Amino acid sequence: MLALFQRRFLMEPISKGMECPLNKTQWKQRSLEFGCQNVDVYHCVLLEDKTDVKEICVERSLLTKGKCPVLTYKGYRHWMDCNIPGCPDTFYESNETYKYPVCLKKTNAPESHSYYSKRLSVGLGVGITLFLLLLVAFIWLYIIFRRRKRNADLLGRKDVHTYN
Missing domain, CATH: 1.20.5 (Single alpha-helices involved in coiled-coils or other helix-helix interfaces)
Incomplete structure (x- = not known):
């Protein structure tokens, strides 16, 4: 399972002011617009420093409860512990992060953190x-x-x- 998450991506965040879709309908629409192909599916993932999000096409994977997907500084997908209200309380697929908006929430200001x-x-x-x-x-x-x-x-x- 970890091997699937170790692919590297370009670290360009999505357009300023844009946010990840927060419901299934929006997620499907953005997925169509983004144009992922074959086994790769649309993902919108928070950057590790929580300052921005990035849209990527990658294989889906299974995440455990209490974990949110993030992109590391070097461009790898990884998991981050989540222990606040709204965190995943069950296993879920990585392309269903919209079910847990707390996993997509930008919390750190780039200037100070x-x-x-x-x-x-x-x-x-x-x-x-x-x-x-x-x-x-x-x-x-x-x-x-x-x-x-x-x-x-x-x-x-x-x-x-x-x-x-």
Whole structure:
């Protein structure tokens, strides 16, 4: 059963603003429009980070209760535990996810929860901190240099006046 779920897909989400069909009629209509062929059937699956959904054509498979299908970051179908009201409470086929809208619900904001956004935030924070530290160090060294030069100039002038 796991072998069926290990096919890889392109990670382009469906058009912005579109959602997965949430009833059998809508699901069948979208399936006709999507044009899956042979043993592959229409699926609309939540991405692993819960930020978007993707429509794919793939063989159906049997899912266990308490599990929702997702696409991983690398493009593989997988299952995710579901333990909130509305989760699958029985075995079901992967192309019947519309029966469990909670499995299609986008819950995470891409800006704050995605792996790449977090890495960018940390990297940007470190970069800004290093820049500010370097700026403070440069200003401090500049002030010290100016004071020493001014003191050297003052000492040089005193020496000139004492010899005359």
